[in-house]
Amino acid sequence: MITPLMAGNPALTPVALPSKVFMAETATFSLDSDPGTLPDCLVQMALNKIFMPLSMLTMASLNRIEHNNMKYKQLNYGSGAGKTFLDESSFLAEDELNNFKFGQAYTNWLTLIETISDPVVKSSWCMHHKHMTSDWEFLDWAPAWHTHNQMLRTHFMLRPFILDPSSTLYEKQFECCKLNQALLGT
Numbered sequence: 001m002i003t004p005l006m007a008g009n010p011a012l013t014p015v016a017l018p019s020k021v022f023m024a025e026t027a028t029f030s031l032d033s034d035p036g037t038l039p040d041c042l043v044q045m046a047l048n049k050i051f052m053p054l055s056m057l058t059m060a061s062l063n064r065i066e067h068n069n070m071k072y073k074q075l076n077y078g079s080g081a082g083k084t085f086l087d088e089s090s091f092l093a094e095d096e097l098n099n100f101k102f103g104q105a106y107t108n109w110l111t112l113i114e115t116i117s118d119p120v121v122k123s124s125w126c127m128h129h130k131h132m133t134s135d136w137e138f139l140d141w142a143p144a145w146h147t148h149n150q151m152l153r154t155h156f157m158l159r160p161f162i163l164d165p166s167s168t169l170y171e172k173q174f175e176c177c178k179l180n181q182a183l184l185g186t
Contacts, residue, residue: 038112039065045085046116050075051157054149055092057108058101064090094150099142103133109153117160124163128152131165144177151177 039062045052055061064070071087097105110129114122132138132145151173152163164170 038062038108038115041065041086042112043115044083046112046157048083048085049157050085051154052086053088053091053094054102054105054109054153055094055097056086056088057105057112058092058097059104061091061105062108094146095143097146099139102142102146106149121160121162128163128165141178141181144174144181147180148174148177 038057042052042056042065056065065086070090072084073087074084075081106129110122110125113125117125132149135141135145138145155161156163
């Protein structure tokens, strides 16, 4: 251990420096998402059950939203009738997201789910995310996963549910998405 003397006054006792500076007790960084990080307009869209493409949740899109650099539209029907929301035509189509942007946007989708849902609902979407990302063939079936996700999110915005990746309906839907990808080459 290094014990420096105080400069200018040799009568003072040596100061012992700690041997470890970065300890668990002092660490504050967390990978847990902060539900307050999403723009209010996106939270309002979700609360009004307005479907939003994942492309609204990429970092580039969030920056554009934060700087108010986009179009809005007023809905004339449905649960958000008479209210103004982001115009999804101002954003990329979901099919145009590469795997990195898809993952980035999906992480923000989980943050949105955490903001608007009970813990059990959030947990079910996190299980789906884990199921998806632990697929050894994810890159081969990425378009099928993207389609499967879009279908799940569309249904969820219409009628929220607890997602169960072990259910037969979940598996059948994903198998249909894989079959479409194999047959259509999408």
